[in-house]
Amino acid sequence: MAISSPMSHIEITIDELGARGDGIGRLPDGARIFVEGVLPGERIQARMLDKERAMLVSVVTPSADRVAPTCPHFNVCGGCALQHVGSSAYADFKKKAVLHALERAGVTPAAVEGPIVSAPGTRRRATFAAVKTGKKVVLGFNERGSMKLVEIQSCVVLHPRIVKLLPGLRDLMAKVMKVDKQKADITVTESNGALDILITSPLTKETWMPFPMLEAFKDFAEAQDIARLSWRPAVRTDAELILERKPFYVMLGGVPVVPPAGSFLQATEDGEAALVRAVMDAVAGMKGKAADLYAGCGTFTFPLLRAGFDVYAVEGYKAALESLLTAGRAFPRLKTSVRDLAKEPLSAKELAGFDVIVVDPPREGAAPQMKVLAGSGVPLVVSVSCSAASFARDAAYLTGNGYRLKTLTIVDQFLWAHHVEMVGVFAL
Structure with missing residues (x-):
């Protein structure tokens, strides 16, 4: 049986972790093999599942970064992929996931903060x-x-x-x-x-x-x-x-908001606070007009209002925007619009006059809106994302039109999963 045939056993060294937290090693013929539950530098034995994937059988030479998982369900539950990774190597993985995505897109941040990691027992x-x-x-x-x-x-x-x-x-x-x-x-x-x-x-x-x-x-x-x-x-x-x-x-921003049942909410309170802090640090000392795109129930809308901005909140999910509007009745500087920005992005004309745009799209990113925003001339764009790949793609639209990625803040609300969030501050 060939060594790369399904069900055969192999022994390889793990070179690196992939974007989803699985280890990547190579067969003698150079073919890449993906194995879950391993770490870079480890020599392992595994059983081939198909031409590209193998199941860990044993760790022959463990990494110094390997730790014992804390959850009894870890080896079978799909919720966590990285409980076997020590804290320093884990933080490095999250940081590299974002920086590598940006590097592939040709974008370099001037300064990087984080990752800011949420503690166990805080996912709400x-x-x-x-x-x-x-x-x-x-x-x-x-x-x-x-x-x-x-x-x-x-x-x-x-x-x-x-x-x-x-x-x-x-x-x-x-x-x-x-x-x-x-x-x-x-x-x-x-x-x-x-x-x-x-x-x-x-x-x-x-x-x-x-x-x-x-x-x-x-x-x-x-x-x-x-x-x-x-x-x-x-x-x-x-x-x-x-x-x-x-x-x-x-x-949200010190304002009580009643969200629709099952509506989006940041995964942890401290993770949300880190995201809000990064956004508000970017606009510190500023006044004027802000647009909060993909506003949800107002995670960033209300902090911006309380900081003195006139805010235009745009959201495609009507029930979420109604919750935001109900909670924001005391703010005369708030305007809202129900709009699917993926199908109908704000035009350059509509963006004219804004001092800052905050964008917090779903995982697929905001490509249609970012393409317009890149040529709008808005002086400051703050991009919040839960996908390194779509964040990097959207960042390239901005930097390709004269914006600089001044600061990048990495936030990890998805403890021991491969997901990561980030806030990028782009300025002309």
Whole structure:
């Protein structure tokens, strides 16, 4: 059997970590092989899965940066990829992930800060998957590289309040999921000691049990002290409020905001604070007009308003913008617009007169808007991103039109995952 054939065993040295945190080594013929759970410099034995991937069997020579994972689910759960990496090497991985992406795009930051890493037990939002199997429900996260569910009993990343909820949530879903193999996603958000739950699952004649379900929801909410509970039949559909026992809100720039059920929220409070601090440091001492593009519920809108800016907040998700507008009634300098910036970016004419633009798009970035923004002449652009690849691509549009990347702040809210966030300050 050839050494690169599936199911054969190999022994290789790991050269580097890839963008997703998997190790990269080479076969004698030079072919690259990807292996999870390893570190640069390690000599390992692995079993080939296909022509490019192998499964770790043993570490022959461990790296000095290797540490024992803290979670019992680490080897199977797909949530974390880097718990085996020591803190210094881990921070270096996150930093290099961003700098390498920028280097490939031909962009060089003048100054770099971070990564600023969120601590364990601070992740305040998670979406669990659930499936009915006989009389029980399996509740957890997908297995690494698979759609198979891993039953989760604990999680060192999540806020303790969410972890404590898991047994009760599992019991609830066993009561409200009627049909065998029925599936659901449950998004749980913690804020100010309160919990918000959004259940996403199709409702049919077979799965709908109005009175038993409502009773189960009520009993669960009382027992677990749930603030708000909602249900929707599918992603990107409106959620129906099932019950609200007490106000659920988040503080954005010192302003209480009631977000729509399941709406986007920064993963950790300290990570959000780091992002806001980087944005506000960039505009320190400035006044005038600011646009907050992809504004969401107002993560950056409200700090900008409180700093004295006239703010134009643009967001494609109407419910999020309505929450922002409701919370911002006390700010006469606030204007808003519901607009899909990927399909209808602000024109150069519309951008004229702004002193600063803050852009915080979804993972795919803001290419249509950045292409226009690059030639707009706006003196300061602050780009916030959760993808090094799309951030670097968008940065190249700006630097290709005379902008300089003055500062880059790297923020890690996704502890032990390969994801990373960043704030880039671009000036003409």
